[in-house]
Amino acid sequence: MSLTERIHEVLLTLFVVVFLLAVWGLTGVGGADSLPVSIWTAIGAVSAAGALLEIFMHLRTRQALKVMRTQLERMSNQSQVGMVMIDDHWPVAGLANMLNHYLSRIRQEMDEQTRRRRELDLLVAAVNAEKSNTEAVIRSITDPVLVLNAFGEPILSNWHAEQLFGFSAKEAKGKSLEDLVNVQRILALVTEARSGRKEPIRDELWIRDPAGTDRCFDATVSPVFIKDDAPWAIVLTLHDLTRERQLAELKNEFVNHVTHELRTPLSSIRAYTELLLDDELQSANQRADFYRIIDNEAARLERFIENILNLSRIESGVMPFVPVPVDLTHELREAVALMQMQARERQIDLTLEAPDSLTVQADPDLLRQAVLNLVGNAVKYTPPSGSVTVCAWPVQDGVCRIDVSDTGIGIAPQDQERVFEKFYRTRTGHQIAPGTGLGLALTRKIVEELHGGQLTLESTPDKGSKFTINLPQPVDLTVEEARTLETV
Structure with a gap:
C-alpha cells in the first residue's frame, strides 16, 4: 500500500472517531454540564477533520494532474499519442478516462492519417518512378519528341527536339509552344489536336534547323485522353525523312543519268555502224577509225555496266576477290x-x-x-x-x-x-x-x-x-x- 493510501485511511479513521465523539457528546454521556462543550468540541473536530480531508483531496488531485501533465508532455515531445496512466481511486480518474477516450480517438485518426500518408507516399513514388521511366524512354528516342499539356505548353522534350528547335529544357519551362517553335504548320496541327480530335494527325513538312539546313519530317500529333471531353496531353513526334527523300531524289537522277549513259555510247555505236554499212562513203583508214570508235564506246559501255554490277556485288558480299x-x-x-x-x-x-x-x-x-x-x-x-x-x-x-x-x-x-x-x-x-x-x-x-x-x-x-x-x-x-x- 502506498503512503498516500495510508494517509487516506488514517484521515478517514480520524474523521470517524471525531464523528463518534461528537455523537457521544450530543447524547449526554458526559453529563448535562458538559453538553455545550461537547457540542462545540464535536463541531470543531468535524470541521478540522473535514478541512484536513479537503486539503488531502486537493493535494491528491494536484498530484494526479501533475502526473497527467507529465505524461501528456512526454507524448507531445515524442509526437506520439498514448494513454494517461493513473490510479482508478484518484479523484481525477473519471477525467482521465474521458481524456483517454478522447486520446484514443485522436490516436485512431492519426493512425488512419499515417496509413493514408504512407499510401499517398507510395502512390507518389510510383508516379515519380513511372514519370522517370517515361522521361527516360522519350529521351532515348532518336526522333524529336515534344510532350505538351492541355494548354499547349511543353512539359517534356528530348535532346533531338531541343536541337532541332534550338531551345533547352530549362528555357522551355513556363513558355508556350509558340515561343519555342516557329513552324506554323506544327502550330496548326497542335491546335487541331487540342480541339478534341481523337485520331492522330500526320503530315509531311520541311523544317530549317538552327544550322540553316532544310530537313524533311513526318510529323505525328497524337492527343492523349483520360476523359472524353478534352485531351490531357499532346505528343508531337517528328520522324526525319531527309535522308530517304535525298536518296529517292538521287535514285531518280540516277535512273535518268543511267539512261543517258547507256544512250550515248549506243547512239555512237549505231551511228558508226550505219556508216560502216555504207562501203562507198569510207576509205580503209576511215573504217579503221570507225571500228576503234565503236570499240571504245563498247568498252565504255562495258565499264559502266561493270561499275553498277560490281558495286552491287561488293555491298551484297558476293564479289569475287x-x-x-x-x-x-x-x-x-x-x-x-x-x-x-x-x-x-x-x-x-x-x-x-x-x-x-x-x-x-x-x-x-x-x-x-x-x-x-x-x-x-x-x-x-x-x-x-x-x-x-x-x-x-x-x-x-x-x-x-x-x-x-x-x-x-x-x-x-x-x-x-x-x-x-x-x-x-x-x-x-x-x-x-x-x-x-x-x-x-x-x-x-x-x-x-x-x-x-x-x-x-x-x-x-x-x-x-x-x-x-x-x-x-x-x-x-x-x-x-x-x-x-x-x-x-
Whole structure:
C-alpha cells in the first residue's frame, strides 16, 4: 500500500472517531454540564477533520494532474499519442478516462492519417518512378519528341527536339509552344489536336534547323485522353525523312543519268555502224577509225555496266576477290591506253610516270577498274588543253602509292567527302556534274574494303584534283618470280 493510501485511511479513521465523539457528546454521556462543550468540541473536530480531508483531496488531485501533465508532455515531445496512466481511486480518474477516450480517438485518426500518408507516399513514388521511366524512354528516342499539356505548353522534350528547335529544357519551362517553335504548320496541327480530335494527325513538312539546313519530317500529333471531353496531353513526334527523300531524289537522277549513259555510247555505236554499212562513203583508214570508235564506246559501255554490277556485288558480299601478284606498271599502262583516245579528243595531255616494273598483291581486274574510274573522271572534268598525270612508286612502311592528278575544275571543300557516296554528284552553280555518281563510291570500296588500302582526295576549285591510292603489302619480287614460287 502506498503512503498516500495510508494517509487516506488514517484521515478517514480520524474523521470517524471525531464523528463518534461528537455523537457521544450530543447524547449526554458526559453529563448535562458538559453538553455545550461537547457540542462545540464535536463541531470543531468535524470541521478540522473535514478541512484536513479537503486539503488531502486537493493535494491528491494536484498530484494526479501533475502526473497527467507529465505524461501528456512526454507524448507531445515524442509526437506520439498514448494513454494517461493513473490510479482508478484518484479523484481525477473519471477525467482521465474521458481524456483517454478522447486520446484514443485522436490516436485512431492519426493512425488512419499515417496509413493514408504512407499510401499517398507510395502512390507518389510510383508516379515519380513511372514519370522517370517515361522521361527516360522519350529521351532515348532518336526522333524529336515534344510532350505538351492541355494548354499547349511543353512539359517534356528530348535532346533531338531541343536541337532541332534550338531551345533547352530549362528555357522551355513556363513558355508556350509558340515561343519555342516557329513552324506554323506544327502550330496548326497542335491546335487541331487540342480541339478534341481523337485520331492522330500526320503530315509531311520541311523544317530549317538552327544550322540553316532544310530537313524533311513526318510529323505525328497524337492527343492523349483520360476523359472524353478534352485531351490531357499532346505528343508531337517528328520522324526525319531527309535522308530517304535525298536518296529517292538521287535514285531518280540516277535512273535518268543511267539512261543517258547507256544512250550515248549506243547512239555512237549505231551511228558508226550505219556508216560502216555504207562501203562507198569510207576509205580503209576511215573504217579503221570507225571500228576503234565503236570499240571504245563498247568498252565504255562495258565499264559502266561493270561499275553498277560490281558495286552491287561488293555491298551484297558476293564479289569475287582473288589477289595475285600483279605488275602494277603494266596495269597502269593499259588503263592510260584505254583513255588515251578520249583524252586526245578533248585535247588533254594524259601521261604516266612509273618504274619499269612495280609488283603488288591485288585483284587485277578490280584494280584496273579502280584506276580506270579515277583516270576517266580526271579526263571528263579537265577542260581542253589541260593535263592528267598518273604516277606510281613504292613508299616507306610497305605501301605502294598511286596518284591521279589533273588540272580540272576541282571539287569544293563541302563536296570532297561526299563525292565517295553513292549517286552523289557535285554541283557547279545550278548545273549538276555529268555521270551516275557511282564510280568513286565503287573505287573506294575496291581500294579500302577489298584491298585494305586507302583512297584520299586533295582538291582546289578551279585548279585541279589529286586522288591517291595507298596499297599495303607490296611484293618485293617480280611477277614472274612470285608466280614461280606459287607453283613450287
